[in-house]
Structure formats: C-alpha cells, structure tokens
Amino acid sequence: MLKDFKEFIMRGNVVDMAVGIIIGAAFGKIVTSFVSDVLMPPIGLLMGKVDFSNLFIDLSGTGFTSLAEAKKAGAATLNYGLFINTILDFLIVAFAIFLLIRQINRLKREPAPAAPDTKECPFCLSSVPLKAVRCPHCTSDLK
Secondary structure, eight states, rough: OOHHHHHHHSSSHHHHHHHHHHHHHHHHHHHHHHIIIHHHHHHHHTSSSOOOOOOOOOSSSSSSHHHHHHHHHHHEEEOOOHHHHHHHHHHHHHHHHHHHHHHHHHHSOOOOOOOOOOOEEEETEEEEEEEEBOOTOOOOOOO
16 A cells, blocks of 8 residues: 555656645745735825725724734724735736646647548549559559
C-alpha cells in the first residue's frame, strides 16, 4: 500500500497540480495586495475618499465609526466593502488565468494532417490503397 501511495504521489500530474496550487496561492496574495493596496485607494479617492475595506453595516445598532472598532467590540457586521475587494480579487485572478490559458492554447501546435493512404476509384467510388493499380471491387485499371 505504501508503494502504491508513493507511485501516486510521484506521478507527474500530481506533482504539477501541487506546484500549481502553491504558485496559485502566492499569486492570489499578490493580487489581493494589488487590489487592496494599489487599485482600491485611487478608486476610493475618485468616489469621494471612500475606503472600501471600511464599508460595513453595523447590525448591532451601536453606531461604530470604523470596522476595526466594531470588530474590537465583537459587534455583528456586514462587511460589504471587504466583499467588493474580494470580488475584484477574483475577477483579476480569473482574467489573468484566462489570458494564460488562452496563450497556452495559442502556442500549442496543431498536428499536421495525416497523408492519405487510400484513394477513390473513379469508376465505382470505392476506397482503394494508394499504391493499387487495379480496383479490387470493380477490377478497373487505375492510373
């Protein structure tokens, strides 16, 4: 059983998948930082100095001024600003993956069409080997 498990783990596709997951997690962190630290501040500034990560609805009715205050007090909140950031993270990652897959598909070479190994008899329209000089179906001479 241990030998079978070792063979399974060392298969190329399992190792490739593990590498892909690790790189994907690192890429996700980069995109999250890009969205929250680079993309959202200018968008928030253009929308009237709004910090999306600080947009929330206080369900307790206490009236906290920031999300950090509400979390510190343990109040129930709907953090829709963080949700907007997460949606933007997802869209950027999905678009990057789309571009990557599109490029990989473009780089894949299509196999050359196989050379035909048969020809058609002009008299009976049967398929005959390419090197045949007489049709095996109608016995006509083929040029």
